[in-house]
Amino acid sequence: MNAPSSASAPARRLKIAFVVDRFGNRFGGAEAYGVELMRVLSQRHDVTVLAREYDPECDLKLPYVPLRTPGGIPSWVRVLLFAIRARSATHGRFDIVHSHMNGYCGDVEVIHVTPVRYNWRVRPLPFIKRLTSYISPRVQTYLGLERLRMRERPGHRAVAVSALIASQLREAYGEQRNFPVVPPGVLPPEAGQTSLRLATRGRLNFGPDDMVCLMVARNPMRKGLPTVLKALATLPDYCKLLVVGANAAARDFLYKNPEYAPLTERVVMLPETADVAPYFLAADIYVHPTLNDSFGMAPLEAMSYDLPVILSPAPWCGFAQYVEAGSEALVLSHPEAHEELASAISTIAGDPELAERLRSGGAQVVARHSWQEVARHYEQLYFACLSEKQATTGIATVAPET
Numbered sequence: 001m002n003a004p005s006s007a008s009a010p011a012r013r014l015k016i017a018f019v020v021d022r023f024g025n026r027f028g029g030a031e032a033y034g035v036e037l038m039r040v041l042s043q044r045h046d047v048t049v050l051a052r053e054y055d056p057e058c059d060l061k062l063p064y065v066p067l068r069t070p071g072g073i074p075s076w077v078r079v080l081l082f083a084i085r086a087r088s089a090t091h092g093r094f095d096i097v098h099s100h101m102n103g104y105c106g107d108v109e110v111i112h113v114t115p116v117r118y119n120w121r122v123r124p125l126p127f128i129k130r131l132t133s134y135i136s137p138r139v140q141t142y143l144g145l146e147r148l149r150m151r152e153r154p155g156h157r158a159v160a161v162s163a164l165i166a167s168q169l170r171e172a173y174g175e176q177r178n179f180p181v182v183p184p185g186v187l188p189p190e191a192g193q194t195s196l197r198l199a200t201r202g203r204l205n206f207g208p209d210d211m212v213c214l215m216v217a218r219n220p221m222r223k224g225l226p227t228v229l230k231a232l233a234t235l236p237d238y239c240k241l242l243v244v245g246a247n248a249a250a251r252d253f254l255y256k257n258p259e260y261a262p263l264t265e266r267v268v269m270l271p272e273t274a275d276v277a278p279y280f281l282a283a284d285i286y287v288h289p290t291l292n293d294s295f296g297m298a299p300l301e302a303m304s305y306d307l308p309v310i311l312s313p314a315p316w317c318g319f320a321q322y323v324e325a326g327s328e329a330l331v332l333s334h335p336e337a338h339e340e341l342a343s344a345i346s347t348i349a350g351d352p353e354l355a356e357r358l359r360s361g362g363a364q365v366v367a368r369h370s371w372q373e374v375a376r377h378y379e380q381l382y383f384a385c386l387s388e389k390q391a392t393t394g395i396a397t398v399a400p401e402t
Helices: 030-041 074-091 116-122 127-133 137-150 163-173 194-203 225-233 248-255 256-263 276-281 297-303 318-322 338-350 354-367 371-392
Strands: 015-023 045-055 063-064 098-101 107-110 157-160 213-215 237-242 267-270 286-287 309-311
Touching: 015 030, 015 074, 030 297, 030 371, 045 098, 045 225, 074 137, 098 286, 098 371, 107 371, 116 157, 116 267, 137 157, 157 371, 163 267, 194 276, 213 225, 213 276, 213 297, 213 338, 225 237, 225 248, 225 256, 237 276, 248 256, 248 267, 276 297, 276 338, 286 297, 286 338, 297 309, 297 371, 309 338, 338 354
Parallel strands: 015 045, 015 098, 045 063, 098 107, 107 157, 213 237, 213 286, 237 267, 286 309
Antiparallel strands: none
């Protein structure tokens, strides 16, 4: 993480607007990032959530301003309308606007995914695809909103959730730009949950000798489900797979594909849920051969549950840059290397010393990623923004306590 250093003056309580599409842990890793960050910040500041949807099952209850958009419209129109409404609802009403959305309302803009400009103007594209992007209202809307989001101005920061995203932002918007990196944190689970592990395994019909591989994803296909299934097909029957967050595409890929018919008895697919703890507890290995993750909160969370982790390398998984391969996680050479994944699963299953070394290394990774530390970095960014605004407007502010 990198952020401005804080001054020694006492902190004051801020009015913070948190702008996000959907607020709730069950919606995905980026959404969980927002929930856990606001959980900590709301203990010190007044936080209001502005979102299209607030999960009623979310245990964190904060003041909520709905920013709903009409149904039945293209996604790019919905994003544009949301950005306009968010700007109108926040302008001049809060000390800090902390946004996870593509738009122009935020003082602190957090980028969780590959930048739009990097996708369409930096990385190689087929000539026709690049050419048509210049007349596509969808692409032009996303590029325009991101350009406003990245515009340099006093009291503004664009924050990357991983070093990979920061590098892509510099390629897209200039190597001279400084993009603070604040990766996600993690909350260690409560100790002594053996009974919940056994109960969950029993409910899912996993035996005591089964080696359960876990994948938690809102879109399992993008997180490498085909690679995992190919690997599972070469492994012994005691190797099982639990997918939490399985959507229709994932279920169809398994159940309607004759190639994987023999695996259906060894795979359990569950819908997305706000409470994933029982499934982390029930698992033995976490598999994450993702095709596209700017960071990857799920494998970090898996480490907090003492699970050995196997994951894709960078640039497919930004989290790979935060672990030491071989001692803190096993890192594949490519996300589609299913034979390599099968070998890694088999090796962990048959080598207790390796499994323990990975669990111990994972605990060190977890220790480096606490939400309290993440919140502290954001507070420093908030007060740095406010100081810059003071310099241009003359409105006084104070810095956070060290």
